[in-house]
Amino acid sequence: MTEQAETIRTAIITVDDDPGVSRAVARDLRRRYGQRYRIVRAESGADALEALRQMKLRGDLVAAILADYRMPEMNGIEFLERAMDIYPGARRVLLTAYADTGAAIDAINVVDLDHYLLKPWDPPEEKLYPVIDALLDAWLTSDHRPVPETKVVGHRWSARCSEVREFLARNQVPYRWYNSDEPEGQRLLEAAQADGLSLPLVITPAGDPLIEPSDAELASRVGLATTPSKDFYDLIVIGGGPAGLGAAVYGASEGLRTVLLERTATGGQAGQSSRIENYLGFPDGVSGAQLTDRARRQAAKFGAEVLTTREVIALDVCGSARRVRFADGTSIDAHTIILATGVTYRRLAAPGLDGLTGRGVYYGSALTEASACLDQDIYVVGGANSAGQAAVYLARHAKSVTILVRGPSLEQSMSYYLIKQIEEVPNISVRTCTEVIEATGEDHLESLTLRNTATGDTETVDAQMLFLFIGAAPLTDWLDGVVVRDSAGFVVAGPDLSADGERPPGWELDRLPYHLETSVPGVFVAGDARSESAKRVASAVGEGALAVMLVHRYLEKR
Ligand SMILES: Cc1cc2nc3c(=O)[nH]c(=O)nc-3n(C[C@H](O)[C@H](O)[C@H](O)COP(=O)(O)OP(=O)(O)OC[C@H]3O[C@@H](n4cnc5c(N)ncnc54)[C@H](O)[C@@H]3O)c2cc1C
Numbered sequence: 001m002t003e004q005a006e007t008i009r010t011a012i013i014t015v016d017d018d019p020g021v022s023r024a025v026a027r028d029l030r031r032r033y034g035q036r037y038r039i040v041r042a043e044s045g046a047d048a049l050e051a052l053r054q055m056k057l058r059g060d061l062v063a064a065i066l067a068d069y070r071m072p073e074m075n076g077i078e079f080l081e082r083a084m085d086i087y088p089g090a091r092r093v094l095l096t097a098y099a100d101t102g103a104a105i106d107a108i109n110v111v112d113l114d115h116y117l118l119k120p121w122d123p124p125e126e127k128l129y130p131v132i133d134a135l136l137d138a139w140l141t142s143d144h145r146p147v148p149e150t151k152v153v154g155h156r157w158s159a160r161c162s163e164v165r166e167f168l169a170r171n172q173v174p175y176r177w178y179n180s181d182e183p184e185g186q187r188l189l190e191a192a193q194a195d196g197l198s199l200p201l202v203i204t205p206a207g208d209p210l211i212e213p214s215d216a217e218l219a220s221r222v223g224l225a226t227t228p229s230k231d232f233y234d235l236i237v238i239g240g241g242p243a244g245l246g247a248a249v250y251g252a253s254e255g256l257r258t259v260l261l262e263r264t265a266t267g268g269q270a271g272q273s274s275r276i277e278n279y280l281g282f283p284d285g286v287s288g289a290q291l292t293d294r295a296r297r298q299a300a301k302f303g304a305e306v307l308t309t310r311e312v313i314a315l316d317v318c319g320s321a322r323r324v325r326f327a328d329g330t331s332i333d334a335h336t337i338i339l340a341t342g343v344t345y346r347r348l349a350a351p352g353l354d355g356l357t358g359r360g361v362y363y364g365s366a367l368t369e370a371s372a373c374l375d376q377d378i379y380v381v382g383g384a385n386s387a388g389q390a391a392v393y394l395a396r397h398a399k400s401v402t403i404l405v406r407g408p409s410l411e412q413s414m415s416y417y418l419i420k421q422i423e424e425v426p427n428i429s430v431r432t433c434t435e436v437i438e439a440t441g442e443d444h445l446e447s448l449t450l451r452n453t454a455t456g457d458t459e460t461v462d463a464q465m466l467f468l469f470i471g472a473a474p475l476t477d478w479l480d481g482v483v484v485r486d487s488a489g490f491v492v493a494g495p496d497l498s499a500d501g502e503r504p505p506g507w508e509l510d511r512l513p514y515h516l517e518t519s520v521p522g523v524f525v526a527g528d529a530r531s532e533s534a535k536r537v538a539s540a541v542g543e544g545a546l547a548v549m550l551v552h553r554y555l556e557k558r
Helices: 003-008 019-033 045-058 076-086 098-110 129-140 159-170 183-191 215-221 242-253 288-301 366-373 385-394 416-424 494-498 537-556
Strands: 010-015 038-042 061-068 091-096 115-118 150-154 175-179 201-203 209-211 232-238 258-261 305-307 312-318 321-326 331-339 361-363 377-381 400-404 428-431 434-440 447-452 458-462 465-468 523-525
Touching: 010 019, 010 045, 019 038, 019 061, 019 129, 038 045, 045 061, 045 076, 045 183, 061 076, 061 129, 076 091, 076 098, 076 183, 091 098, 091 129, 098 115, 115 129, 150 159, 150 183, 159 175, 159 215, 159 366, 175 183, 183 201, 209 215, 232 242, 232 321, 232 537, 242 258, 242 288, 242 331, 242 537, 288 305, 288 537, 312 331, 331 537, 366 385, 366 465, 377 385, 385 400, 385 416, 385 465, 400 434, 523 537
Parallel strands: 010 038, 010 061, 061 091, 091 115, 150 175, 232 258, 232 331, 258 305, 331 523, 361 465, 377 400, 377 465, 400 428
Antiparallel strands: 150 201, 201 209, 312 321, 321 331, 434 447, 447 458
């Protein structure tokens, strides 16, 4: 923000119950400071506190507060005391009559008063401005950065707070985190008049407080699109990972009316990768969030609608139309569909882990939680590339990172380049033949019990953070009975459906399914959700693009 823009978001607030005096103070302040500061006037302590709360929620700054001493209901000292809870850094001035100077002097200690001004202050050039000039100079030298972006106030070990942070981060919504136990967090709770029991409190850039918002509410309030603009499209893409984004970019750029539906945030698994080193064209690697954010913007630029927090729960065939249904009972139709729903992390079934998920136990959220690992001894479970990348990334913040691997070595499951990287990071150690069999903790993770799979020996270690990357499964149960899936739930497509030359069950067309076409004509699958797929970013993107080509072929030859 430029200095000019910053100061205009900065207010001087004045409160006096006598409307005439209130107007006169505001007029004098405006005359000298109106170019640089917003002058806010109130006629009661309650109104002024409300104005301060609103400004706090919007992230505005308050440089100085001038309050009349003799006000009914709440006198100036009581008001300033409460105002300090919201804006502790604002300079405080009490306006008093001569008879009240005793009270004003007492207030110097009670509310750490910066100055008291005797009324009347005419001429202001002599009695008012020199005082305010000095106070503003003092205020300007202190730290008073504004926070115009989304603010999240929450508890470090709350599962929902962790989910909300992850949701905002994955949607590239800039936010600032405040611990509810810390003074600024308390001030924001006070400004929102929230009790602090229901967390997180999310404050939008416009200053609206949302208590424990759902993902959908959050999405709509921080400017993410959630509602389709049409009820019929050429192409519906389900899933916003690399395959879905690839399909949306190619679909929209080739003139198809395209909508992409994503149940949480775009990016998919790739969005959680700290560094993708094997994607074509990025010799120095690229963070998954950067890559997928660019893809999302590219899809939008070509005119694709990209909707978040829209989980598809059913797929119906309605004559030549394909219909997807949402949990709220609404639906949209299209000529064609590309399933790009990828895979989701498997849960580890050890006692204690479920209750501590989001409270020190995280499935794949290494990026969001990295800063909380500062100087901690942390554990990463998994032997594949995702675990290796997370360990390397977290090691930059943590005191130590221990990778727990069930098997006897990393060689069978992790890329060679990553094993070499891990060997070169001094604060990473690898424990092979080790599994987590229990997690304990009151309101957050405190210890883990580890078992040596070779000897059966167990050991309990202190642990505050555990990150799990233990493989993934497709979430395709909602497609049961609609498209053919393999025994693990992956969607079967193309030649795999007709390996023996037979048509898939229910297939009525003369031709066999196209390469990425499922057992329902016009419904295609791309990326990790496809049976026998490569499980790589590049192949997911490639399949998204190829699926669009097949969509064109389907539309031409229907
Ligand atoms: C930490 C990590 C690091 C990785 N590193 C690399 C790497 O370096 N190089 C590499 O090539 N690969 C890497 N991979 C693998 C790569 O990310 C995946 O192969 C790729 O993301 C698959 O893309 P996809 O679009 O098929 O599926 P996903 O990325 O899984 O995306 C699927 C999306 O669909 C959404 N979705 C699911 N069901 C629904 C529904 N019913 N309605 C709406 N939306 C739905 C999900 O929320 C998700 O966003 C990594 C994976 C992880 C987890």
